[in-house]
Amino acid sequence: MSDVKIPAEGLTEAVKRFYETYPYPRIDPGRSVQSTILGTPWCAAHHALDNRISKRVRILVAGGGTGVALEALGVGFAAEGVTPDIVYVDLSQASAAEAKRRAERVGLSGVRFLIQSIESLAKLDLEPFDYIDFSGVLNHVAEPAPVLKVLSDLLSPGGGIGIMVYGRLGRTGIYPMQNALRLLNGAPGAGDPVDTMRSLLGNLPAENWITKNPHLGDGIDIPTIELADRYLNPNDRAFEIGEMEALLRAVGMKINGFVSPFLYDPLPLLPSEELKAQARAMSMIERAQLSEWLSGTLHIHQFFAVPAARPTIDPEAFLTREDTRLMPSAFGEAAFEALSRAAGRIMSITMPYGGLKLTRKARFTDDESRVLQLLKAGPSVGAVRDLLAGEGVDRARSDAAILGVYRVMSQLGAVHIWAAH
16 A cells, blocks of 8 residues: 555645644743754854845744744844844744744744745745745645745845755654554544554554654653654655755755754765775765765754855855854853863764764864863854963964864854854
C-alpha cells in the first residue's frame, strides 16, 4: 500500500485547520527565545545580510506560528539599536493570536499581522524585505517551489532568508507512523488521534525505527502539541540538503551558510587522507550532502539563503574592524568559562543536537583561552585587543587569538559576528 495522503488541492486548508487546533510552537515560559539561534539578529546579520544593516531593518516572519522568531528578531534588533519593521504572516488565527499577545508582552509595536497563505503575499504591494525568517514552514506547504519563488521575489537585493526544514534521514521512523495513524483514523469508530498515537508509541517493538531513533527518545511523554506536530500534521515532508540547494537554485537563490557548520563537515567521518582529499575538492553543498549521508542523523537543517549572484563575503574580513563584536550563541557562560580554563589541553566540546550529543575536539592557547573568557559579554574586537594589551599581549598575538577562537567556535555555531553599520 502506498502512503496515505490528503489530495493536493485540500492540503492548505487541512494544514490551516491543524494549526487552529494545535498552535505551534507550544508556549514554554521557561525557554528563552534567544536559544533559537536561527532567529537571533547577529546570526541573521552574519550569514544572510553580510552585516549590511542600517538603522532600520525590514523583516518578514513567514509562517510565524506563535511568534518565537517574531519576538527574538524584534527584541534582538531593537536591543542593538536597529528599528525592526516587521510583517508577520500565518494561516492560523489561533497561532497569530498568541503571536500578538507575545508581541504585546515584550513591547513590540507596529507589527503588521496578516492571516493568509505565504503564496498570497505575491498579490500585495509590499516593500522589499531585508530578512525573511522561514523556520519549519516549507515542510508543510502544498508546493515548495512556488512558495520559495514568492519569498525570493520579496527580498531586497542585499537581503537573505533564514530557513529551517526537516532532515529526511534524522526523521527515520516518523513517516510510517504517520501513515499508520491516518489508516487507523479513517476506520469506523476511530478515537482521538492523539490518544491513539500515544497508545501506539507505548506499544512499539524494540525493532521499530521510532524506538531506535535517538531524536525520538522522548516517546509518549512529549506534550500534546509536540506529539501532534510530529505525527498528526496533515502535510509533512523532509529534505536532504542537496534537494534544498536545487530548489533554491531554481528560484535564483543559493545556500550561503549553516547555523552549525560542523554538522556539514564530512572530514571527521572519513577514515583516510585520500578520502579527505576528495572531500576537500568538493563544493560546499557536495561536502554537506556527503556529511548528511555519512552521519545519517540530521533531523533538521538550519541555513541561510541569499541571491545566487551575490558574491560570497568572508566573515573573517570583519575581524580587522575595532567595532566588530563577537556574539555568543548556543553556549552559556559556564561553558565558555570551562573552555577558557583548559589552555594547552585538548578539549572535547559537546554540543546538543536533538536527542544526540555531538563532540568535537579543540586545543586553545593561553591567549585564546583569555578570549574565550571574554566572549560571554559579546565584546568588540577593539575591547578584546585593549584588554589583552593591558596583560602584555601585543596586537599580532591578540588578533591571532581572536581569529583562532572564531574559527573553532563559529564552526559550532557558538559565535557570530555583529558588524552592522
